[in-house]
Amino acid sequence: MSAARIRLGMVGGGEGAFIGAVHRIAARLDDHYELVAGALSATPKKAQRSGRAFGLADERIYSDYATMAQAEAARPDGIEVVAIVTPNHLHAPVAAAFLRAGIHVICDKPVTTTSKDAKKLLALAKKTKRIFAVTHNYSGYPMVRHARQMVRDGAVGEIRVVQVEYPQDWLTEALEKTGQKQADWRTDPARSGAGGAIGDIGTHAHHLAAYVTGLELDEVCADLSRFVKGRALDDNAQVMLRYAGGARGLLWASQVAPGNENNLRLRVYGSKGGIDWRQEQPNRLHWSPFGQPTQTISRATGAANAAAARVSRIPPGHPEGYLEGFATLYAEIAQAIRAARPGGPKADKAAHFPTLSDGIKGVEFIEAVVRSSARGGRWVRLPR
């Protein structure tokens, strides 16, 4: 193993999981991490099977995250950071255990099921001075970085309208009744929290809009629906957005829109121009300066700005995708972890990975949307 690699542990992400594999590839892609320990499943046999498949030493395969946190903290070669890829309801207790053990945390989103829990974590993270990253991974795409920088540079002018949508179709029918693992926990309030589509993908849309525009969300007015019979959580969410400063937005998240896979799209319109970006074709951004032709700005070309170039690996026209964007967050987190070591390098000021404070805003957004909808679609203010 390269001496320079950061020692990584994982909680969740064993057999049958989806996002765990993504985290592992993301960690490996730029060669910053080595997975050395895991509580990959709460079922010991599964945990062992998965751990061995991933090349873990037997003594570092755990079936209990609390044990893992303590044991790893006690080892001289213990993990420096843990990736938490369990269903949502476990994020908070697992993260707390590792923070207390002095271990940095990379946590999937939504960071917790309640904002109260999230704030407790924030206090703990501050106290323990540990890094707490949240994988709102779409912020890792180079052309998202480009868009964010354009807004900051004033190219878009004063922002007026934000249109963000994240339609999927995989829950068009009652997939959860078939026992499919991903559908099962995502439609269960006990494991997913109060939000269905709004929590699973709406938060991504919310974060993407916030990340690119830098706008503060003031109020939401929402209509959540459960179109599939017997479903306990929303599978379609329509939300009107009012931003501080007067910008207006619409957010649509759906899991019942046939023909859509992960069709996340962000459009931002300002007094000087408009931006259009789609996750399914992430290497290109459409930029329409008012009164001039729309330009297609391609990743890694001369027209891509420094913020995009910084996180681009290969030449334009050779597409980078979802895993690369995810890996960019892991690479930035790795730099931060190294910087946090005694005598480590300086932290990279240009890094942008989402942290716990972004995660809290995501949970507060879910809560406000759920409340608005429960009140029949009344405007609800976001906490400040």
Place this chain on the structure above:
Amino acid sequence: MSAARIRLGMVGGGEGAFIGAVHRIAARLDDHYELVAGALSATPKKAQRSGRAFGLADERIYSDYATMAQAEAARPDGIEVVAIVTPNHLHAPVAAAFLRAGIHVICDKPVTTTSKDAKKLLALAKKTKRIFAVTHNYSGYPMVRHARQMVRDGAVGEIRVVQVEYPQDWLTEALEKTGQKQADWRTDPARSGAGGAIGDIGTHAHHLAAYVTGLELDEVCADLSRFVKGRALDDNAQVMLRYAGGARGLLWASQVAPGNENNLRLRVYGSKGGIDWRQEQPNRLHWSPFGQPTQTISRATGAANAAAARVSRIPPGHPEGYLEGFATLYAEIAQAIRAARPGGPKADKAAHFPTLSDGIKGVEFIEAVVRSSARGGRWVRLPR
């Protein structure tokens, strides 16, 4: 002149007008009409110049619509139908004058500036038994017809979500202050009515959604904005929609979205599949049966249904555009006019041109949206 052509008059549409020229081409395209009279401008010199340019006989060039209505009604070869292409505030009085003179009416949208006026026209049209068509012209596109038929045939299943948007960018800056004629009256409440973007293009989006889905709109919750300083009417409209039966929708109309020309798009998602249609590429419709690949259905192919084939002129791959769609309404209205003649042919049951009752719903929609927004974004019921 072909004996079979219907004698057409026009009010408005002289020099510098936009939509008048569109109506004239639409009337000509399928050879059903001959323009023979007009009050093309209220300024006599302009009216004369325009009338001569369009080949009208001098005695049938008017500068006053009331005179025109009476004079034409008195001629044995008088017009059978009038096209009203003035700014909105004149639609009602002009239409009333021609209805009273026993002349059929084709009127641009929104049909009036208040629903009260529209209802009076309806009473008058019923009394005089005249045809009253409203040019919600996007319903003339073949693939819109296809989509409507698919919904009726049950292919889409139970409709759950409607996403309709009509962004433009031409009013991103204060064009009305430059004296540009189109911007001037459209941003003036006295001539445009209570709606800006919502009236000018939002009604098109509203009608398109209603036309294709057949759903009845129950409630709206709206946020209208005036982003350009000094503008008296909304230039951006975001509206949440609740349909009878439980479907939910979002409607966005904007005139300040750089990079958008007439980017009308309708997406309809049901329990069995999803439909996606864009006005700027109108010859293709994307159909996503749930669980199967998205299909691109092309106008005039074997995959296009009878409703589309009926209004298609040329083979697939040779694009038909905006004028052709508009002409389809004129062709259907022509058939209805002929059917209304003593001894005329039977009316074509397959025809779908929008009429005054559609126009009234459009005005009621504008009123409900304006009211909702004025109340800070509260839900407002549509009249039944």
Place this chain on the structure above:
Amino acid sequence: MSAARIRLGMVGGGEGAFIGAVHRIAARLDDHYELVAGALSATPKKAQRSGRAFGLADERIYSDYATMAQAEAARPDGIEVVAIVTPNHLHAPVAAAFLRAGIHVICDKPVTTTSKDAKKLLALAKKTKRIFAVTHNYSGYPMVRHARQMVRDGAVGEIRVVQVEYPQDWLTEALEKTGQKQADWRTDPARSGAGGAIGDIGTHAHHLAAYVTGLELDEVCADLSRFVKGRALDDNAQVMLRYAGGARGLLWASQVAPGNENNLRLRVYGSKGGIDWRQEQPNRLHWSPFGQPTQTISRATGAANAAAARVSRIPPGHPEGYLEGFATLYAEIAQAIRAARPGGPKADKAAHFPTLSDGIKGVEFIEAVVRSSARGGRWVRLPR
């Protein structure tokens, strides 16, 4: 009838025809013509039925083009121009008859079945001083005009590579054996001439490339195929092009490429940038200045040049299509006909409609391609 309309006759284009209807709409669209006479079919009953359907007076319905030419020439209100929309083999004799009668000619492409015939027509047209237009209609699209002007303005730099293709799929199976009229004559050398796909659509591709680039074609090397068993003419044509000055090209025309309707596309690459235009989405042109982002230039915007604006009817985002492009040629021809009248207006120098000399080049191109392929794919020089 407007006094200003040009009196138009038509040969061919009766029941069951495709392109005749297109010519009639194109003639009507901008209100420059009135169809007043026709030999719409060689079968008298069909000719009469079609003529009456189009509103012709009975005495001006002919079933014999020679009679029509003489009779119309003898009338004081006789036609000024004839549109020839018959199968290819009749173009030459019909055109000659009308030229001799002093009547202008608008002829479909390819203008004749042999270049020898075409040259005879040229001599006759010169002698009779009649206008002879050939409907290579794709040159009527606004963004094709834009592209041509860009090349002339030097924006593209020295042209290096021309990629032009026109794939269709309608002859993937032996449609001609079903009696389908369009397939029947197009696959018959006696009526179509020596070229199948290369004659029917390859000439359009050839003309489009020549029209936009202004390059002179020096040599071709071709491979013609007949993929459908029993077919007498090529249904797929691949051609390498060498232009004077060193530019190189590839032309592909196919009628057996499933998924393609009329997928004509032209790409031109020069030392300064690249142009990309597709007929199926004709309102937009992609322009890639070297080293900068690709721009999408939209018809009727400020970015569209004067050559495009001149032939644009409606605002951007409202698509103009095939019929409008065709109508632009008819409008330009109308202006030329009026200019040719005694005391007529000056001819419009900005007009670009294709004439007999373009038609001759098209036929010479077909002949060179057929010869090259017959020789096993050897380079053949075009005549100068």
Place this chain on the structure above:
Amino acid sequence: MSAARIRLGMVGGGEGAFIGAVHRIAARLDDHYELVAGALSATPKKAQRSGRAFGLADERIYSDYATMAQAEAARPDGIEVVAIVTPNHLHAPVAAAFLRAGIHVICDKPVTTTSKDAKKLLALAKKTKRIFAVTHNYSGYPMVRHARQMVRDGAVGEIRVVQVEYPQDWLTEALEKTGQKQADWRTDPARSGAGGAIGDIGTHAHHLAAYVTGLELDEVCADLSRFVKGRALDDNAQVMLRYAGGARGLLWASQVAPGNENNLRLRVYGSKGGIDWRQEQPNRLHWSPFGQPTQTISRATGAANAAAARVSRIPPGHPEGYLEGFATLYAEIAQAIRAARPGGPKADKAAHFPTLSDGIKGVEFIEAVVRSSARGGRWVRLPR
């Protein structure tokens, strides 16, 4: 380090190189390899800097590939496979050195600069029984696998037409004169071989077409151009293709086509349908069964076949890109290496990575094209 990882060495790919980094990520992505040795540069200081940056032990950093081959072969923990990512002219001697040392080879393309050299390597590989993979990496894309399988399953019918193109624009100007490393050697016959664009990217296009269609290429007729003044190798290549069995094709490779990055596209038309795939949007394949609407088949959906599913990592709508496709080849090669170990697992019959025999065909293709063009564009037969 995971015990299961294959020990990998690399020749070339140090500072400033492009493709070396791609190979390293590809090797890492699915966790099958560990880079443990390298001759990353012939300049010792550069080799050392690069080696340390990649985490190599000092004693396994070489500046001479011959030394490396011998030293690694002598170690008990020596490398099992070497990745060769040097300029083309070094492929043959480096590969020979490692084969002789009993080490498997992964070599970039074109595999050698002459087919003679390639055949010698083949003899050596057979003798030493070593695996010799060639990274025609586009064959690793899931939807390319899907397309290949469709052809094999007969869905496309008898193949008639193949259109393959690979345009780029990066050599539109004389970049090689600026000292840019990639341009420098690629335009130099001494290091690149006889082909410029045709060797660098034309071979990729050639391989992709062969891989998907399974057709044997009989003859080529080519026109190579050098558009940039002073350039010694072709920067634009147009090639007509004749396949055994009667199919016809066109191949275009260009490095002077502004607006194109790595715009590799393959279209295959058969008697039953057409396939269209583009490298820049690799997760979707367009499939047009004749007479039915075009379908967009998306990676990892139910509509993607087993050949695609086998090499797909994440759900549809989350794009996989270039690195993932490249990694698929590395994963398949890893399986083959393990299978070649004494007592290793069975070789996976479904694996498709390109080998030396594919590489030889690529070099023969370059030679035939160069010869055809040198003869003024005459047909040249490929060796059998």
